[in-house]
Amino acid sequence: MLTLLVGRFAAACGMSRPANQNAATLRVPYEELESTLDRAFVKIGFDPVRAKLCARLFAETTRDGVYSHGLNRFPRFLATIENGLVDIHARPERVAACCALERWDGKQGPGNLNAHDSMARAIALARESGVGCIALANTNHWMRGGTYGWQAADAGFIGVCWTNTLANVPPWGASDPRLGNNPLVIAVPRPGGHVVLDMAISQFSYGALASYRARGESLPVDGGYDSEGRLSRDPAAIEASSRGLPIGYWKGSGLSLLLDMIATLLSGGLSTVQIPRDSLKEGRVSQVFLAFNLAALDPGDFPARMADEIVRFVQLPPGSSGERVRTPGAKTLALRAENLRLGVPVDSAIWRDIQALSRVS
Amino acid sequence: MLTLLVGRFAAACGMSRPANQNAATLRVPYEELESTLDRAFVKIGFDPVRAKLCARLFAETTRDGVYSHGLNRFPRFLATIENGLVDIHARPERVAACCALERWDGKQGPGNLNAHDSMARAIALARESGVGCIALANTNHWMRGGTYGWQAADAGFIGVCWTNTLANVPPWGASDPRLGNNPLVIAVPRPGGHVVLDMAISQFSYGALASYRARGESLPVDGGYDSEGRLSRDPAAIEASSRGLPIGYWKGSGLSLLLDMIATLLSGGLSTVQIPRDSLKEGRVSQVFLAFNLAALDPGDFPARMADEIVRFVQLPPGSSGERVRTPGAKTLALRAENLRLGVPVDSAIWRDIQALSRVS
Numbered sequence A, B: 001m002l003t004l005l006v007g008r009f010a011a012a013c014g015m016s017r018p019a020n021q022n023a024a025t026l027r028v029p030y031e032e033l034e035s036t037l038d039r040a041f042v043k044i045g046f047d048p049v050r051a052k053l054c055a056r057l058f059a060e061t062t063r064d065g066v067y068s069h070g071l072n073r074f075p076r077f078l079a080t081i082e083n084g085l086v087d088i089h090a091r092p093e094r095v096a097a098c099c100a101l102e103r104w105d106g107k108q109g110p111g112n113l114n115a116h117d118s119m120a121r122a123i124a125l126a127r128e129s130g131v132g133c134i135a136l137a138n139t140n141h142w143m144r145g146g147t148y149g150w151q152a153a154d155a156g157f158i159g160v161c162w163t164n165t166l167a168n169v170p171p172w173g174a175s176d177p178r179l180g181n182n183p184l185v186i187a188v189p190r191p192g193g194h195v196v197l198d199m200a201i202s203q204f205s206y207g208a209l210a211s212y213r214a215r216g217e218s219l220p221v222d223g224g225y226d227s228e229g230r231l232s233r234d235p236a237a238i239e240a241s242s243r244g245l246p247i248g249y250w251k252g253s254g255l256s257l258l259l260d261m262i263a264t265l266l267s268g269g270l271s272t273v274q275i276p277r278d279s280l281k282e283g284r285v286s287q288v289f290l291a292f293n294l295a296a297l298d299p300g301d302f303p304a305r306m307a308d309e310i311v312r313f314v315q316l317p318p319g320s321s322g323e324r325v326r327t328p329g330a331k332t333l334a335l336r337a338e339n340l341r342l343g344v345p346v347d348s349a350i351w352r353d354i355q356a357l358s359r360v361s
Helices: A002-006 A009-013 A030-044 A048-063 A071-082 A111-129 A146-154 A206-214 A235-241 A250-267 A302-315 A330-342 A348-359 B002-006 B009-013 B030-044 B048-063 B071-082 B111-129 B146-154 B206-214 B235-241 B250-267 B302-315 B330-342 B348-359
Strands: A025-028 A093-098 A101-105 A131-139 A158-163 A184-188 A195-199 A285-292 A344-347 B025-028 B093-098 B101-105 B131-139 B158-163 B184-188 B195-199 B285-292 B344-347
Touching (some): A025 A348, A030 A048, A030 A071, A030 A348, A048 A071, A048 A111, A048 A146, A048 A330, A048 A344, A071 A344, A071 A348, A101 A111, A101 A250, A111 A131, A111 A158, A131 B131, A146 A158, A146 A184, A146 A195, A206 A235, A250 A285, A250 B158, A250 B184, A302 B250, A330 A344, B025 B030, B030 B048, B030 B071, B030 B344, B030 B348, B048 B071, B048 B111, B048 B146, B048 B344, B071 B344, B071 B348, B101 B111, B101 B250, B111 B146, B111 B158, B111 B285, B131 B250, B146 B158, B146 B184, B146 B195, B158 B250, B206 B235, B250 B285, B344 B348
Parallel strands (some): A101 A131, B101 B131
Antiparallel strands (some): A025 A344, A131 A285, A158 A184, A158 A285, B025 B344, B158 B184, B158 B285, B184 B195
16 A cells, blocks of 8 residues: 555655646545544554644645645655655654753654644743744654744744755855755744745745746746756756755855754754755754744734734735735635635545555554 | 034945945054044943944944945944934843843844844843843844844854844835845854854845946846836846845745744834834834854754864865855955955045044044
């Protein structure tokens, strides 16, 4: 069964939205999605409590419209369990601490569970100390980074987290990749809908490049270099050169480096320079999780009121008849509502396999 | 005397490197620069201890080659003292605290002194609690943001800080500026030379645009929009439209928004949406200062060794015969060494006025 699923890896990997792909999709009620995944993870061998959490994180990511990092990543997740990269029984362990700052070893456990535990711990520290910081080494791909931002904001905390990755972006001034795209997540709670930024430091993900290429479109802005080292908007040329562009050229190049240095030095783990450049072996990454106790500092209504005012102004300034700007997280909330109403879109082949796996006796 | 200096404001404002400008420059020994500034600040009315710190911060910024935010900003600094924006006698006050997280009111004091006090306080908190966070409201322009990154790294701490600003960048999808360029500083200590990123969220500062225009050059990459709303590399067109581009287009737009929200909500201060859009009235900004106690978590040699390994790899990977990449902070260290050796370059007119001010009896 595992082998069957893993076989679909290549097909599912580049998929970012089922609706845009050739593969048949169908819509599944959210509860059915989560409970089926739960049974599948138990069959794979997860402890029941961890299976439940893992199922919820995969299901919520798909529900929120981040298809590439939800169900469509399930085959690849299984592949990394099969090849020994991910140890489903491992739990993170604290290895050093100084009050509100702690260093944990992820023991190569499932990246989403480790990350969820780490943000929960950062929140617990911030509850006591105002701010909490967890540095996590030896963990695996955290799937959708935004998950841990929403987690902090749902608890009423400001959350910030980032991960390093394998090298897939050349530093400004160089031609070969020596920096990761190191996704960065920043979340601010707001009663009217949290504001959650979830962005890689590269201008386009490789999944996005593949989607543009499949549609025969060029990129709206420069996305990387062609094989001659010229800035390019041709997705195929950038895929061929493996030279994506950091946001802001020299600025994103510096930002990526600093995020990797902080994650590596605080966690005591691997740097981008040491992580294998093979997506099925990309493991033992380093991450940082920060939570800020806004309510302890300001129990009044200022934070909620001001957050609303800022979002309103940025979306549409007073007196403006012009365009409406989408703030980070707004698209997620819209897709979440739609998918809860209509059912969550799933790739029918992957869904059939997960259903079969959940019924194995 | 103040009026004389203020009169030079317009000329000095856009200057980023004296050596590139028409104005005559000369080189002054560092000690003379700092001591002359010290006497000038005392004459202006600063308390002697604050005058000394203010002189050092201005002199070090010039010594490090960030001319636009050092001595060349002195006339503008005086102008904001004269117009009442900056209160030279004000000291920041703590208004709320939860262990390692504190909210301070900058009381509209000098922005560089407030920021220096805040990073010092964040370091003190991190010494006790592993991590320390200061949110500062009602402060003024912090001059060179990198100063507070170097301050943390010199103390052996990882430092992160940012400020909001007046609105000078349109959000992605809009045409009028509703976001600040909100400079972000990230510093990691390294025995061989700290790695310090000091970047605004806009792709080019207005000072940089002016320099390109003066040299008759177009920008190397898109820097903003022309008056018709098209992406442009023409510095004059972008200056005319006042529509700079955030780094990474939609990504920097989100990043700028989140940095403003966190600074505003944690500090209880003004957001970019409320800060006057006039550089001589741009005041009461909000800032965040974070320090991380790397040594408490890891007293061994791992952090220093690993920082060196990462920098070496990113600069020039093993086996590569190619280009050498400059890491953030390297240019500062090179200019610092050069200026300490040859004398610090100063604009001769501004320098003459400061000397005169320092001798007023």
